[in-house]
Every structure is written in structure tokens, then in C-alpha cells.
Amino acid sequence: MNKLRKGDQVIVLTGRDKGKRGTISARVNDDQLLVEGVNVAKKHVRPNPMKGTTGGIVDKTMPIHQSNVAIFNAASGKADRVGIKLLDDGKKVRVYKSSGEEIKA
Structure with missing residues (x-):
């Protein structure tokens, strides 16, 4: 189960785009993500x-490693880590590490 998925709001933790917020538009492979407006x-x-x-010069979004981004927690307004919790019915859900609250997909 991937902790970061397409459509998640993330914050960049390191690099020249540090502090920028964007949405994951695609997963390139297991480690790399495309985030809108980041690493252009x-x-x-x-x-x-x-x-x-x-022809001409166009802006292209380049992949960024998933270790350099963190999911955005709207409740706290900060970056957060993602954990996986097993429910009683056997389903796995993603939760915020700080509050234990389930991440809405």
C-alpha cells in the first residue's frame, strides 16, 4: 500500500521548492512522484x-522523490507523516501519525 497517492495534497520538505504545496498528479515509479507546480x-x-x-521553450514538471515530500494535514495546517492502520473488518486505511485520524481518499 502506497502511503502517498495520486490526488493527495503534499508539501515539499527539501530542495529549491521547499515549502511549496501541490497535488500529486501521477506516480512515475515506486519512488518518484509528479507534483503540480513543483520541480518545474x-x-x-x-x-x-x-x-x-x-517549437519553443515549455515548462515541464519533473519527478521528485517521495522522501522529499510530506502529506498536508488540513486540520493542523502542517506537514504530517502517514501510517497504516488495520480496521476490524480487515481493511487497511491510511492515518495521520500526529492525530491518528483517517486520511480521506
């Missing part, structure tokens, strides 16, 4: 008349 790089794109794309 300039990419030089060549025009392709066959596809109808124009």
Missing part, C-alpha cells in the same frame, strides 16, 4: 509540423 524545468521543444506542434 524549462524544456526546449522542436517544432513538428506533422503533429502540428510549435
